[in-house]
Amino acid sequence: MSITLLPGETKQLDIVLTPLSSTQFWDKSFESGSLVGWYISRGYRIGNNAYDPWPLCDGQYYLVMRLPGNVGDAEELSQDIDLTNVNTIRFQLGLGISPSTFKVLVDDDEVYSLTNTTHSWVDYPNQEVDVASYTGVHKVKFWYIRLTTEGPGSECCFDNPTCF
Numbered sequence: 001m002s003i004t005l006l007p008g009e010t011k012q013l014d015i016v017l018t019p020l021s022s023t024q025f026w027d028k029s030f031e032s033g034s035l036v037g038w039y040i041s042r043g044y045r046i047g048n049n050a051y052d053p054w055p056l057c058d059g060q061y062y063l064v065m066r067l068p069g070n071v072g073d074a075e076e077l078s079q080d081i082d083l084t085n086v087n088t089i090r091f092q093l094g095l096g097i098s099p100s101t102f103k104v105l106v107d108d109d110e111v112y113s114l115t116n117t118t119h120s121w122v123d124y125p126n127q128e129v130d131v132a133s134y135t136g137v138h139k140v141k142f143w144y145i146r147l148t149t150e151g152p153g154s155e156c157c158f159d160n161p162t163c164f
């Protein structure tokens with residue numbers, strides 16, 4: 001927009017700033033190292049593939065969520081996404097080393113759930129969630145839930161949620 005003022009003339013502008021409605025997750029590969037654009041409910045760390053290699057890492061960094069405590073402890077990672085014309089959300093996931101569940105919700109609808117019942121680390125490449133029935137902006141939530149008090153804390157590695 002361009003406005004030309006004559007000498008001595010003034011104009012008042014009202015500017016409305018509207019957040020971009022994204023059809024992709026902001027900082028989806030966590031390469032900023034700071035969770036720009038994300039909401040997260042608990043502590044986290046950014047894994048560095050150079051020092052703490054994770055085979056499913058996209059780029060150099062990935063998100064690590066850790067739950068040290070009680071059964072049912074949960075962490076939420078979320079972002080508002082315009083799901084119009086999005087059919088699938090694909091992401092990289094690793095779960096361990098105590099039993100835990102990873103869920104994806106669109107608003108309050110559970111659209112994906114995966115549980116590692118073992119006390120071993122398991123990688124789950126290219127996980128896909130069908131979101132074709134949604135249009136408009138929705139809160140997409142990634143939930144990580146601890147299922148035991150046994151053993152060390154439950155930990156989850158997550159990277160590159162991408163809309164197709």
Ligand SMILES: [Ca+2]
Pocket residue numbers: 028029030031057058059060061062159160
């Ligand atoms: Ca990454």
